[in-house]
Amino acid sequence: MSSVSHNSPMTIEATVTSKGQVTLPSELRKRLGLHKGSRIRFSIPTIGPVEVEPVRYELEDLWRMADAGPKPAGVMGFDEMNAAKGQRIW
Numbered sequence: 001m002s003s004v005s006h007n008s009p010m011t012i013e014a015t016v017t018s019k020g021q022v023t024l025p026s027e028l029r030k031r032l033g034l035h036k037g038s039r040i041r042f043s044i045p046t047i048g049p050v051e052v053e054p055v056r057y058e059l060e061d062l063w064r065m066a067d068a069g070p071k072p073a074g075v076m077g078f079d080e081m082n083a084a085k086g087q088r089i090w
Contacts, residue, residue, distance in 0.1 A: 010031075016020045024034065032042065032054045039055035057065075067078060078086065 010027075012025050012028050014025060016022050024032075029035075030041070032038075032052075034054055041053050041055050043051040043053070045051075063078070
């Protein structure tokens with residue numbers, strides 16, 4: 001009977017298509033918590049292995065992205081939201 005250690009590294013292989021695309025195997029997607037539309041980040045050091053991790057945004061990153069995009073009519077701006085939070089009007 002074989003046993004698998006949860007501390008041992010897992011090796012997963014995938015094939016690169018002619019367009020440079022790779023389908024991540026389901027076990028890897030599950031382990032990283034990836035779903036359709038998820039983003040991944042590749043960290044490529046000068047020396048050593050490449051690291052892959054899911055992109056997780058901090059709240060400040062999300063505010064920056066929201067501020068950079070177009071604002072629909074009738075939506076509060078950043079200053080208006082802060083004022084409303086201070087008055088607890090929501």
